[in-house]
Amino acid sequence: MRSQTAISLLFAAVGIPAAAAQSSTASALPKASAVANNPAGMVYKATLPDEAFFKPAYPEGGNVKGEITAVAGPDQSGVIFKVNFSNLPKSGGPFTYHLHVAPVPEDGNCTATLAHLDPTARGEAPPCDPADAETCQVGDLSGKFGKIPENQDAFSMTYTDKYASTLEGIGAFFGNRSFVFHYANKTRISCANFALVASSGSPTESACEEPGPASTASGSPSMTANGTIPHSSAPTSVQTSAPSQTSAIPAAGSNIKAGWASALVLAAAIMFVL
């Protein structure tokens, strides 16, 4: 006990946390920066397409179903990821998924998403140690928060990652990028682009359910669960015209009143003249 304390004090004296000193490989890796100014209310969502990129995973057609939704943490620190998958492949797990650096092109080619989002360029080896998440690739979500086991149909998880970002313009920003769902052997089963689905703090669901005129006119690709169409804007006018209609009713009423008043004044004037 006393010797442990002494070792801790020794490390503290030279400015090295004892935990870091024990893990020499992790301490040699670059560290990602925690992001504390993610814009509030910017909701990004990536939804997997109906058909798998790797067709043998679903010989009769179909795909992993599901999506990743992401929004800044309440204090703008980190990003809350909501991961939701079902219809998982029957074998080939545990499955992994990562933020990838490039978007999926229109032809749905998951290979074109290139490598994992890795602004510190730490590379894939050694594997991510979730106990030391700042040294992991920023995009290695399943490395940091757990792989998806096989032999189950669905998987859901919500967590906050400190290093990915919804702040446009920095390396850790993923809003114009993609995620890829993999077999354990790294085969790319499917992939989808992130798109901005809400920007005012309103929940994702309300933006999708709102049958606004803008979404009907544009065909609303983000509502069709087609991850291969990048960044088509989500319905921009979720505001309905209800407020202006209600304000128009009293306005019309006061116009009628004004009309009667004018008529009375006119009648009084005529009587006065007569």
Ligand SMILES: [Cu+2]
């Ligand atoms: Cu990947």
